[in-house]
Amino acid sequence: MRTQERTEEQRAWDIASTVCDPEIPVLTIEDLGILRGVRVLPTQAADQPDGGASSTAVEVTITPTYSGCPAMDAIGDDLRTAFAKEGYASVHINLVLSPAWTTDWMTESGKAKLEEYGIAPPSGMAAAGGHSGPVRLSLAVKCPQCNSLNTKELTRFGSTSCKALFVCQDCKEPFDYFKVL
Numbered sequence: 698m699r700t701q702e703r704t705e706e707q708r709a710w711d712i713a714s715t716v717c718d719p720e721i722p723v724l725t726i727e728d729l730g731i732l733r734g735v736r737v738l739p740t741q742a743a744d745q746p747d748g749g750a751s752s753t754a755v756e757v758t759i760t761p762t763y764s765g766c767p768a769m770d771a772i773g774d775d776l777r778t779a780f781a782k783e784g785y786a787s788v789h790i791n792l793v794l795s796p797a798w799t800t801d802w803m804t805e806s807g808k809a810k811l812e813e814y815g816i817a818p819p820s821g822m823a824a825a826g827g828h829s830g831p832v833r834l835s836l837a838v839k840c841p842q843c844n845s846l847n848t849k850e851l852t853r854f855g856s857t858s859c860k861a862l863f864v865c866q867d868c869k870e871p872f873d874y875f876k877v878l
């Protein structure tokens with residue numbers, strides 16, 4: 698019995714982890730680290746005696762990224778679609794705001810995909826050093842085109858509030874930088 702449950706949860710996790718971030722379509726919600734948990738809810742056998750897998754419900758726990766990112770509705774819709782396609786009856790989205798998401802939760806493969814996509818991944822650890830507050834640690838941001846560290850911030854707010862717009866002073870290409878949080 699335990700083994701079956703584990704398998705079902707694993708399967709549900711795999712389905713949830715195929716959902717991509719609407720703003721950065723190369724990253725899944727697992728890559729971003731906002732997918733925190735997937736739980737298969739106990740089936741109410743009385744409701745659907747012949748329901749089988751179709752009566753299975755799941756609860757997906759998500760910690761959203763920056764509060765300014767209006768992506769949560771889209772992610773919720775995509776999760777419902779993904780689970781419906783696999784025959785699940787319903788998806789309950791559980792939003793957990795605390796502890797707050799940080800870029801440290803982004804996976805290494807997620808950062809690599811981000812860079813390939815042309816967005817400089819967050820550099821440095823948000824949690825390290827305790828430099829919270831207005832003092833911002835200036836780490837060199839690497840140009841995703843030519844790898845130069847000779848880059849300059851143009852504006853703190855790029856195409857979305859998650860990103861800052863940078864320009865490379867060597868290859869002159871502007872690029873987005875996914876800010877450390």
Ligand SMILES: [Zn+2]
Pocket residue numbers: 840841842843844845865866867868869870
């Ligand atoms: Zn460059």
